[in-house]
Amino acid sequence: DTEVTQTPKHLVMGMTNKKSLKCEQHMGHRAMYWYKQKAKKPPELMFVYSYEKLSINESVPSRFSPECPNSSLLNLHLHALQPEDSALYLCASSQEWGQGATDTQYFGPGTRLTVL
């Protein structure tokens, strides 16, 4: 099973709402990632979790709050977003992160977020 699942598939929210994106993998991977992808652009890395600890935060605004409750789950909590945050949010996982890591990432289908 090389599947990463993401819910919801689509999300529309107002600037005052609080919502969460969910990601799940059952491949035993210990590294999980959040990416943001705008139309016709490559994915931009937001966060990396390694062994359920935050390893990388690419200077992401605090209105995005990641959480890794266990080794299979990754959440992204959203609060007070701006219209420019509308994008496709992709989750990915890989076996490891850091020295000696195998580096193939497996991506989920993404959540298409629209902020009104």
Next chain:
Amino acid sequence: GDSVTQMEGPVTLSEEAFLTINCTYTATGYPSLFWYVQYPGEGLQLLLKATKADDKGSNKGFEATYRKETTSFHLEKGSVQVSDSAVYFCALSDPSGGSYIPTFGRGTSLIVHP
């Protein structure tokens, strides 16, 4: 720092035509190289990879060879289908150079007409 340069698209072909999408890279270490494909409305899927010089990655009729001397990883397919229409991203990962953050190219859109 590391970087990936892809040819600008869109690439427009007729069905059964030969495909080449160029990708060159710069890296400080010994990177692994990847091609990912993104179909409309979907996430990225790993298409193929190569981890060292002269390795050839292949999948679904697509091939790419890791050329260290020209720092290239061009994607090729002998006969494209309409269903190959997608955006293709070349990427590298360079843990040996101290960077564990994957680097993506800008993406190349492929449009295949019947």
